[in-house]
Amino acid sequence: MKYLKKIGLPFEEIEKRFLEGVESLDFKVLYTHDMQQILSEHGTRLQGRCKIYEICNAELAKALFTSEMAISLVLPCRIAIYEENGSGYIGLIRPSHLVEMVTTDHAIKTLVKKLENELVAILERRFSESVTDGKS
Numbered sequence: 398m399k400y401l402k403k404i405g406l407p408f409e410e411i412e413k414r415f416l417e418g419v420e421s422l423d424f425k426v427l428y429t430h431d432m433q434q435i436l437s438e439h440g441t442r443l444q445g446r447c448k449i450y451e452i453c454n455a456e457l458a459k460a461l462f463t464s465e466m467a468i469s470l471v472l473p474c475r476i477a478i479y480e481e482n483g484s485g486y487i488g489l490i491r492p493s494h495l496v497e498m499v500t501t502d503h504a505i506k507t508l509v510k511k512l513e514n515e516l517v518a519i520l521e522r523r524f525s526e527s528v529t530d531g532k533s
Contacts, residue, residue, distance in 0.1 A: 400517055401488030404524050408446050411478050411485045411524075418519040419452055427451045427473055445480035452476060457512050464505050471495040471509075474516060487520060 404411050419426060432447040453473040461468045476489050496509040 404485045414523040418523040447479035450476045467499045
């Protein structure tokens with residue numbers, strides 16, 4: 398259900414490599430949730446950094462939304478980069494599992510699987526040599 402990798406790199410390097418990979422496959426970052434900052438603004442302290450990126454490939458999103466607007470319940474895709482116990486992680490909930498909750502349409506499921514494969518490919522290419530422990 399999830400794709401999660403422990404990465405042997407500093408947080409900033411994980412973030413940099415991820416953002417470069419997103420751009421290389423025509424995905425765009427729509428929004429970045431800096432959870433450390435957000436929680437700090439509400440008087441709460443978060444141990445370690447955590448950023449959640451909402452990303453989208455416009456062509457795939459258009460095809461999905463045109464087929465069924467309920468797909469808006471699972472899109473845009475979210476990628477998390479965080480620190481825990483001194484280690485960096487990057488991961489996502491697999492969109493193919495999420496889409497099962499909103500549609501039975503095989504064509505939509507196929508497109509979402511293609512989207513998921515592209516996302517995982519970005520992460521595999523950008524971090525294959527830096528993975529210290531797989532949790533997928």
